[in-house]
Structure formats: structure tokens, C-alpha cells
Amino acid sequence: MPRPIEDYALIGDTQTAALVGRDGSIDWLCLPRFDSGACFAALLGEPEHGRWKLAPAEEPPRQVRRRYREGSLVLETEFTTADGVVRVVDCMPPRDRTPDVIRVVEGVKGRVPMRMELVIRFDYGSVVPWVTRTGEELRAEAGPDALSLYSPVRTQGQGLHTLADFTVSEGQRIPFVLRWHPSNEPPPPPLDGLTAAADTQAWWREWSSHCTYRGSWHEPVHTSLMTLKALTYAPTGGIVAAATTSLPERLGGVRNWDYRFCWLRDATFTLYSLVLSGFREEAQAWRDWLLRSVAGDPAKLQIMYGVAGERRLTETDLDWLPGYAGSKPVRTGNAAVHQFQLDVYGEVMDALHQAHRTGLVRDRRAWDVALVLMDFLESGWSKPDEGLWEVRGERQHFTHSKVMAWVAFDRAVRSAEHNKLPGPVERWRKLRHAIHEEICQRGYDPKLGAFTQAYGSSSMDASLLLMPLVGFLPPRDPRVLGTVRAIERELMHEGLVRRYHTHETEDGLPPGEGVFLACSFWLADNYILQGRMDEAEALFNRLLGLRNDVGLLSEEYDPVNRRMLGNFPQAFSHVGLVNTAFNLERHRNSPAIHRRENHNGVQEQPSS
Template identity: 80%
Template sequence: MSRPIEDYALIGDTQTAALVSREGSIDWLCLPRFDSGACFAALLGEPGHGRWLLAPAGGTPPRVRRRYRKDSLVLETEFTTAEGVVRVVDCMPPRDCTPDLIRVVEGVKGQVSMHLELIIRFDYGSVVPWVTKNGAELQAVAGPDALSLYTPVKTHGHHLTTVADFTVSEGQRIPFVLRWHPSNEPAPEPLDALAAVADTEQWWREWFGHCTYQGPWSEPVRTSLMALKALTYAPTGGIVAAATTSLPERLGGIRNWDYRFCWLRDATFTLYALLLSGFREEALAWRDWLLRSVAGDPAKIQIMYGVAGERRLTELTLDWLPGYEHSRPVRTGNSAVTQFQLDVFGELADALFQARRVGIPGDLRAWNMTRELMDFLESGWKQPDEGLWEVRGPRRHFTHSKMMAWVAFDRAVRAVERFGREGPVERWRAIRDIIHAEICTRAWNSQRGAFTQSYDSSSLDASLLLMPLVGFLPHTDPRVVGTVRAIERDLVKDGFVRRYHTHEIEDGLPPGEGAFLACSFWLADNYVLQGRLDEAKGLFQRLLELRNDVGLLAEEYDPVAKRQLGNFPQAFSHVGLINTAFNLTEQLISPAIYRRGNGEEP
């Protein structure tokens, strides 16, 4: 049976990541990149699809406590048994060359019997490798992949599984190192596991030295920043939406998507989170990734790209995997990449404008890119699209999409006014005003007293909580107040916000999903703007309580089953947490909120 999503912790080397369960099993790991084939895929199937278990042997289930070492992605899982206490330390050192996975078993008290079970299955559990032993090295090879295990513990094969039983005494430390390399190249040399753990801890602590947040929510903000850094593909600066694929939005459902790619919709929110927190280098790398990835014909801009800017993300179904809690199909790639989403033009223009506004050095490419975007949008904004939520159904005139087209023209106008850029500003102002008037006419539903999901409809959409945050209308406007009230009434369930009613839209998929955590953070931001600080703090606290024991959030939450849902950990959720924490921190409320809104200094 699948472990709850919230039972997992994340370790990573800023090029890929692994998920470690509370029972000491690494059930997900793609090598050598986030979007590579998994060598451990038990998360989406059974142990036989690949995992690495390292835990106390048999008997009564141990009591488990775990944590990250302070300001680092070094995970400690402590097991208390009848025999004593043992600690498993897991990490992936930020890599110089090839990826390494380090596990160290530490005896804390007494003498504990331990069991190792290593099941390597390349290509998402479909390929059984050829395993050989050469002295202290155990090597598994299949196709282009090879893994080498180094440990002083004696292992042996049993039913296509590497196993070992050993004991650890108080004060003893037993290392395990798993190193990946291309199968056509020599295996890397053994690694000093204890030194690697210490170096990894130091690397993360030095990175955290840039953090500027000093507010009352330091721990959740710092953990969220660490998750964002772990989801960053260091060679390019791209940030993946999540470390996983196909974790369901509804248990047993089919809304299971691959999120190991970089979405343009995340651009501005991520930029804010990084800049507000002091991580200028990461923000600059993200800005540069954006410019490289979208280069070319503006009409062919995609909503997402691979970690290095790849455009072909063909969606495939992995029929041999039963899925997380039988949620099928399991998918790799994402066919939403072919969708037309108007909002990404606004996200991109806003991100480039805000980067320049807060002092990231100007780049001629950035303004040239903006000019190209505006040339396309002068007519392109009129087209229907698939919308922010990647609806797999007929295109329509989504309100959020039109609003983000307005944002694109607004930021282009402001770039001319503020930074002296050259462009047809009068024409842009005129189009900006036309879009604004059209939205206020066709997206406003007087019967509901709210803006609606698309033109001439009655359905609500939580994305419209962004209206005051992007500066489309002030938070005091009665139409904004009415929209927030309508969303509270119709989309808030058990205290959290759903994106929209899935049964109200034709997308060819069965209805049903959890509350979308980013939207719940947006509602808290609106409460801050409206001066409803007690409600904002209350909602924010409820959201913080959804985090698992090591501070991580998935994409969604099921308030009935009290389970996290969707891919994990989700960058969009953690970005929302960071930005809302800044908005709630008294001395930073105005800078955080209004940076996106009107583009002016508070």
C-alpha cells in the first residue's frame, strides 16, 4: 500500500531529487536529472518497481522522529526500537560531476538490528539491471545507466534484490554510497561518506547565509526556500514545478500529470520570493533561464519547458506502473505543452519588468523580448485559450488570461515611463484600456456580484484573487470585494480554496480534486490588502499546519481525508507560503504586496 504523500521528505543535489519515506525507504529517484527515468519508482507502484530500504529489522514498528539538520537538506530519521535508538542520515551532495546518494547509519543507543533492501529498476521500474560485485563495489548496469554501491556491510543477492542484515552499536557509523555514472564510462572512485555529509551540510548553511527574512515565520520560510533551491536545476537556473510525476489530484483518479518541468506561470511569483528573501543570484539565473527558453517566435511561446529549455515534452503513459494508490495512468511528459495560454505573456513581461525594477541589471535581450511579445499581443490578446489551469477542453475567453494580457501592456507602458525604454507607448496604453474595459464588461456577472472564470459565464475561479495583486483593480474596488466574497462563499470548503468547480467545465475528465494551496495563500494575501489581518493570520496558520513533519507541501490538500494531494513538494505552494509570510510581516506588508501591483515604490 502506498505511503501517504506527506510521509515523504526531500533530499537533492540541485539537479535531481529523491523522496525518503518515514520508514526509511527511498521510493523515488530520477537520475541523472529531475526528468530522467526513475531508478526507484515504488512511489508509483510496488517495492518491486525500485526502492532502497534502510531501517530496523522486523519486530514491532519503531517510533520515528525526523528532521533536517539546521539550515540544510541533510535529513535525519531516528528510529526508537526495543533494542535501542538508531539514526539514518540521508543527503545528496551538490554535485561536481555525477550524482551521489549518501546514507549513514548511526548508532545512538543500545545495539539495533538493521535490514537493507536495494531494488534497482531503471526506466521507471521496467528494466532489471545486471548486477556484479567487484571487491567493495556492487555495480548495477542496464542500457545507458550504471549505479555503484560502496559500503563495508556485506550484501548478497536474493530474488533480484540486494539485501543485507547487520547491527549497529552506540557510537558506530556505517556508510553507504550510491553513485550514478554513464554505463560506458568507468565507475567513479569511492567517496568518503562522512566527509560528504559534512560538506553538504556546510554548503547549505553557506547558501542560507544570503537569507534576509527576519519575521515571525522564519522556520517555514526557510524550509520553503530550501525546497525551492532543491527544485532548481543548477546548470541552467530553471526551477521545476515539483520533483515527481503522476501523484494524483484525487486519490484513484486520472488527473495525474508530470510536473518535472518549468512553468512560465510561476515566473513572477518565484522571482518575488527569491528577491524578497535575499537570493539575488538565483533570481538572476531564473530570469536568464526565461530569456533563453522563450527565445524565438513569440507566437510559439510554450507554457512550460524542460530544465534546460527543451520544448518537446511528449506525453507518454507507463502502463506497467499501477500508480500511486491505483491512480492511473502514470504519465511522463506533458501534452499541455502544446496548449495556447495567453496568461504566460503577461507573466513573462511582468517578470522581466519587476527584475529590472528591483535592480537586476538591464539586459537588451529582455527589452527586445518584451517588444516581440507586445507585437504579437496587439492582436493575439483577442484569442481564446486553455487558461491558467490547463483545461483540456474547448478554448474560451478566460478572464485571468485576459487580465494577464492587460498586465503585459501595463508593464510595457511602465517600462517606457520609468526606464526610458523605446516603444509605441500610446498604442500600448490604448490597447491596455480596451482590454480593461472589455474584462469589466464581459467578465463581470452582476447577478453573482463577482468576476467570473470566463466571459459571459457564471462560474467562479480562484485565479481572480490575483486581480488586486497584479494591479488590475484596487483592493478597495467593490467589484474586487464582491469577487473575494463570492470565492469565499462558493470555492472555500473546510477552510481552504478550490481552483474552480471541476464539474462546471468541459475538459473530458472526471470531476474532483483537492483544495489548491497556492489559491489559499492568495486569499490570505487579499485579506492582508483588505486589512482583515486576523483572518489572514488565521488562514496562514491553518495552511502552515498542513505541512508535513519536515515542513513540505504538495500541490493540493483533501480536507476530508486530511491528506496531501498532487505532485510533491510543489514549488508553487512554497512560493505562495514565502510571499504571504512577507505580506504578513508587519514592516514588509506594503513592499511585498505592491511590488506586483502597481510597480511603484511604497
């Protein structure tokens, strides 16, 4: 079995990221971007598919402890062995010209024999590079990629691996620097690894100092915000959903998707959490990425884009990789990019509305984009779609999708009224009312006393928890209370929330997955709005307890086997953590404030 997902920590340079295992092995790294081919892909296969291990020669060590240095994404892993104690410091300096991985071996106590194994395999483990040595530089190149390793430690080649055996003494610090560059260009000059590690820590600490959160959950909120920053593609402001592809929603299953892209539905959640936390520059960059990416024909609005706004995200299976825990296929790209998902129109309109409401610098293009989107939505809202969960099956009239269409018209009306912007406001009001009435008539099942996943369905769906959070109905409306009770009854598993019941007939895929962590944060938000504070805090603390030892969350969780599932770390999970922490904190002095509402509490809409 591979290492558990929770055994990994994240380092990154705000353009790509690496996963470092508790055993000192970097098993995942794509260069030069999040969505580039991996040079270390052991996470989805075997060591032979690429990794960089730096750890004591004694295996296993007697004890392993790790942490991020305070206020930074500089990772320390401390190994205790029979010979002493050694620390490995890992980081990726914020990008200058090239992406770099810095590893520093520090002797803490005694004299510890160490071993390094570097296995470079470009293009997701499929390409063995040509390796040469010039002085202290070890260079590996193949096709468009080249990597240069610099270290005072002498290495040797063996069986297409690069190995080094050395000993570190107390007080000694030995750097290793790995630098990527295009193979057609000369390598960048050597980098001082010791200085680069210190500068990286200083950079992160300066960035973290701007956080405005001062509440009871300082450490998990700050770690979550650093994770979001690390998942940001700095040149454009886009934020990827996760750093990985194809980590399974069920071990051995086929629900393995590529999450190294930017989803529109993450926009408002993310923008709101960044603004709340004082990171307005990042929020502004995310809003600007959004405007650039959605420009064009609104009928062709995609649910996701590449980090620079790319639209072709062709899905391909990498059949040479066996997958994490045998979970095949391993995919790059994402075919869901071609789906029609109605809810993203509401998310985009909501994000633009929130950007105005929170005082981000206005962009005159924003309202032009909004008018074009609303023109399409006047007829498009009535169409069936694939829904929030990207079900790969027949389109349906999903209730959540219709609610988000209502959100689009609601935010268009509010924006036009509050900002004196042009638009057919009266027509939007009528459509807002008509959609609200239809949802309450067709999306609500009086026998169940709850809204259901789709019109005519009797199934529950955790996305319905968003209805009061977006202001569609008051949080104490009997229909909302009934829906929350039904979700608690039908979708709760070991105290956490599933997205929906997976059935093979729905999308042609075998059923089964873990609980989706963002949904449990939504339930906690509902508890807050209903005044169920003890339950909200209990659920929130339960979710905090699912983080790994360095504070990271995956997409899903298996509460029976106590294993993380899905891509990692997951932006959606960390955004949920930040927003729920703010809601809990603010409830102590005033009503809960949700991301989409004004600062006087939830805006209640008239019942239909």
C-alpha cells in the first residue's frame, strides 16, 4: 500500500507545488506549473515513476515529527534514529526566474548516516532523462525539460537512479538545490540553498503578517490561508482546486479526477474568505482572473479554466501509471469542462456582486460581462444541466442549479440598484420571482418536508444546505429546517456529510466515496444561522480534528477507516474552514455573517 494521503505535506512557490511524505520523499511535483507534467509521480505509482527521497539511512527511524515553521510554508521534518537526531528542511522559494526546490539537512544531535535517492522521470514517470555532471552540477534533461541538482555531497548513478550516502553531524547544515529550466536554455546560476531557505521563511512570514483574523482558531485559519496562497498561480491570480490529479474518492475506485484547474464555483467562497482575512490583493487578482477567463460567448461559459484562463483541458488517461492504491485510470485534463452547469452563472454574478460590496477596485468590464451573462440566463435558466457535482449522466433540473440561477438574478438586481448601473431591472425582478416560485413548487416535496436533489426526485443532496446561505429562504423557514433534518437523517455518516447517495445508474460509475468535507462546513454554517451554536462548534472541532499533523485537508474523508480521500490539499475544504471560523467568531457579538449577505445578518427573502 502507498503512504496514506494524510502523510503528505505541501510546499510551493505560488506557481506549482510539491508533496513531501513523512518518510522524507517528495512523491509529487509538476514543473514549471501546477498542470505541467510531473517529474516526480511516485504518488500515483511506484518510486520508479519519480521521487526524491532524503532521509536517515536507518529505516524506519525511531520517531518522525514535523511542522511548518511559524507563519510560513517552510517544512521541518525531524527524524530520531539510534545515532542521533536530524532535521530536513524543505521549501520552494517564491518564483523568480525558475522553480526551485530547496532541501537542507541539519544535524541536531549525534552523527546520523543519511541517504539520498533522486529518481527523475519527466512527463508523469514516462521519460527517463539523460544525466550528465559538470563540477557540482548534476543535470538531467529530456525533451523540453531540464533539472539541475547542486549540492556539496558527492552523488553516484546506479540503475538509472542518483544516489548519495553521507553523514551529518550536530550543528552541520548541508544544502541540496534542484532547479528546473527549459532544456534549450543554459541552466540558471547556482543558488545558495541556506540563504534561499531563510529568505523563503521571511517571505511567508511577511505575507502572513497581513492576516486580520484574530479569533480563537488562529492556527487552522492561518494554515488554511497559506494553503490557498500556495494554490494560487501568481502570474494570473487563478487558484487551483488542488495540487494533484487522480487521488481517488474511493480506494481502488475510478472516480479519479484532475483538480489542477480553476473552478468558477469556487470564486465567491474564495473571494469572500480572502477579503475577510485581509488579503485584498489576492482577492483582487482572483476577481481579475475571473473576468478574463469568462470573456466571450456566455453560452460557452465553462465551469473551469486553466491557471492562465486556458479553455482546452482535454482529458487523457495515463495508462502506464498504476494509480494511487491501484485506483485507475490516472487522468490529466478534465472532460467535465464540456458540461453545462447552470450554477456557475450564479457564482460568477455573486462573485462580481461581492467584489463591489466589499470595496475591491472596480473594473468597468465587470458590469459589461454581467449584462452578457444575464442576457443568456434569461432563457438559459430553464434548461436542465449536469449540476454542481458534475454527474456524468443525463442532464436534470437540479434544485441547487435553479437556486443559483435565482442568485444570479437577485445579485443583478441588487448590483444595478445599489450601484446605479444600467440594465432591465424590472424584467430581472420578475424572473427572480418566477424562478423562486418554481423552485418552491417543483423542488420541494411536501411528503418529505424537504427540498430534493432535482425536480421530481426523492433523493437528498448536500448542496441544498446552501439555500439559506445564499439568502434564498430564511434559515429558520420550516422548509429549510426540514431539509436540514432530512440531510442529517439521510446523508450523515459518522457525524459527517456525504454529497449525495451515489448510484451506478446515475453516471455509469460504481457507487461509493468518502464524505465531502466542504459539505460538513456548510452544515456547521446552517447550525450557526439556526442558533444551534453548541452543535456548530462541535462539528467544526470535529472537522479540525480531521486535518493532518501539519494542518492540511483533502477533498473527502473515510470516517470508518480514518483515511483522507480525493485530491490534496483541497482549496474548497480550506475555504470552508476559514468561512465557518469567521461565522462562529462573529456570532459571539452579532448574527452570523455569510459570504453573500450584508453586515446586518442574513437577508431574508419572502417565502413563496
